[in-house]
Amino acid sequence: MLDYSVMIGLLLFLSATLVFQCKYKADGNTSFFDIRNTQAMRGFWCIIVVLVHVPYEYQNRIQDMIGSFAYIGVTFFFMTSAYGLSLSMKKKNNVQKFWRKRLPKLVFPNWVVNAILGIIAFVIFSSVPHIQNLITINRWVRCLLACYIFFWVSCFFFKTEKLRNISIIFMVILFSVVIYVMKMAGKIESTTWTTEVYGFVWGILLCQYFEDIKKILQNHWLGLVSASMMSSLIAGVLYLKFKPVVFWGDYLLKIVLGLFIISFILALNSKIQIGNKVSMFLGEISYEVYLIHDEIFYFVSILYPQISSGVFILVSIILTVLLSVIVHRLSKVLLSACSF
Numbered sequence: 001m002l003d004y005s006v007m008i009g010l011l012l013f014l015s016a017t018l019v020f021q022c023k024y025k026a027d028g029n030t031s032f033f034d035i036r037n038t039q040a041m042r043g044f045w046c047i048i049v050v051l052v053h054v055p056y057e058y059q060n061r062i063q064d065m066i067g068s069f070a071y072i073g074v075t076f077f078f079m080t081s082a083y084g085l086s087l088s089m090k091k092k093n094n095v096q097k098f099w100r101k102r103l104p105k106l107v108f109p110n111w112v113v114n115a116i117l118g119i120i121a122f123v124i125f126s127s128v129p130h131i132q133n134l135i136t137i138n139r140w141v142r143c144l145l146a147c148y149i150f151f152w153v154s155c156f157f158f159k160t161e162k163l164r165n166i167s168i169i170f171m172v173i174l175f176s177v178v179i180y181v182m183k184m185a186g187k188i189e190s191t192t193w194t195t196e197v198y199g200f201v202w203g204i205l206l207c208q209y210f211e212d213i214k215k216i217l218q219n220h221w222l223g224l225v226s227a228s229m230m231s232s233l234i235a236g237v238l239y240l241k242f243k244p245v246v247f248w249g250d251y252l253l254k255i256v257l258g259l260f261i262i263s264f265i266l267a268l269n270s271k272i273q274i275g276n277k278v279s280m281f282l283g284e285i286s287y288e289v290y291l292i293h294d295e296i297f298y299f300v301s302i303l304y305p306q307i308s309s310g311v312f313i314l315v316s317i318i319l320t321v322l323l324s325v326i327v328h329r330l331s332k333v334l335l336s337a338c339s340f
Contacts, residue, residue: 002308002310002311003308003310003311004060004062004310005310006310006311006313006314007060007062007063007310007313010313010314011062011066014044014047014048014066016278017044017047017278017279017282018040018044018274020276020278021275021276022272022273022274022275023272023273024272025271025272025273026271028214028218028270028271029218029269029270029271029272031273032214032217032218033083033206033210033266033269036273036275036280037269037274038080038083038283039275039279039283039284039286040274040275040276040279040280040283041076041265041269041274041279041283042076042077042080042282042283042286043278043279043280043281043282043283043284043286044073044279044282045072045073045077046073046282046283046286046289047282047289048070048072049074049289049290049293050289050290050316050317050320051063051066051067051313052067052070052071053067053070053293053294053297054067054297054312054313054316055297055298057301058297058301059309060309060310063309063313069261071195071196071254071258072258072261072262074193074196074199075198075199075258076199076262076265077286077290078144078147078193078196078197078199078200078203079199079200079202079203079206079262080203081144081203082147082151082168082199082200082201082203082204082207083203083204083206083207084203085102085148085203086165086203086204086208089155090161090207093155095152095156098152098155099152102148104335105335106141106144106145107137107141108334108335108338109287109288109291109327109328109331110137110138110291111134111135112330112331112334113288113291113292113327114129114133114134114135114136116292116323116326116327117129117292117295118133120295120299124302124303138291139189140193140290141291143192143193143197146175147172147175147197147200150167150168150171150172150175151168153167153171154167154168154171161208162208165205168201168204169201169204169205172197172198172200172201173198176194177194179192180192180194180247180251184246194251195251196258198255198259199258202262206266213266217266217267217270218270221267221270225264225267225268228260228261228263228264228267231260231264232260232264235253235256235260238253239253239254239257282321284328285321285327285328288323288324288325288328288331289320289321289324291324291327292323292324292327293316293317293320296316296320296323297316300312300315300316300319
């Protein structure tokens with residue numbers, strides 16, 4: 001009973017991060033998909049992503065239900081990254097400083113997380129961290145870096161936005177298909193982001209056709225919200241039924257479902273402005289939350305192996321958020337000191 005009470009409370013909290021202080025704009029949300037709105041959504045999705053990675057022995061039905069949508073959160077992170085890169089390139093078009101500005105923002109927090117986790121492991125297990133563990137790059141970050149490389153190469157060789165975007169989309173799709181085939185052949189680890197990486201494609205297209213998409217969504221708001229919601233529900237049911245089917249179910253159908261849900265989110269955001277102190281706070285540390293949550297689960301399970309599922313999840317999320325704040329602030333100091 002306690003587990004379900006905790007999980008229902010968490011579900012209500014997640015709902016509140018989106019609903020509280022949201023505003024309906026009858027004439028259209030002028031801040032559609034701006035930094036405030038996307039940061040608020042990242043705050044929501046980062047907790048959803050945490051829930052899907054709860055160790056098997058601490059899972060429960062509500063956690064499993066919420067976590068089933070976590071891959072959309074990862075898709076959304078890829079999407080906002082691609083959109084931000086494209087928007088920045090439109091404004092400044094500075095390929096020479098591309099890595100200087102962006103690489104430290106990805107790897108510095110990763111290394112700070114490695115260092116903090118190494119200290120925690122030393123305190124708990126008296127284990128001295130290996131240098132390789134301190135400089136390793138998170139696997140999801142490596143996947144994101146691959147997309148960054150596709151973006152940079154395309155910007156370097158193509159000067160027009162259309163050709164650049166065609167090149168990026170082609171390389172992302174090729175990368176996804178190759179990784180999927182290798183995963184099916186057992187050549188790489190099973191945890192890969194072959195479908196989620198399509199969020200990078202959606203972000204590129206959203207930036208290229210932003211004004212047209214915004215106008216269509218706002219002019220046909222109710223119809224598109226309803227259509228995208230129904231499409232998401234139908235695709236979701238089909239995915240649950242056919243996800244064991246190789247390629248058609250676990251790849252193509254999953255991509256389509258992700259696109260429908262992203263479309264539903266965009267349609268809503270075209271007239272509904274979101275963002276409050278809690279969602280903005282979580283959005284600001286969402287990257288650090290992703291980097292650190294898996295290891296926090298491990299440490300909590302070692303220190304308190306007998307606690308119930310709901311309490312385990314709640315304690316892990318609280319510790320993850322607290323440590324993420326520390327990592328975020330240390331990373332900002334490090335970035336500032338290095339003048340990036």
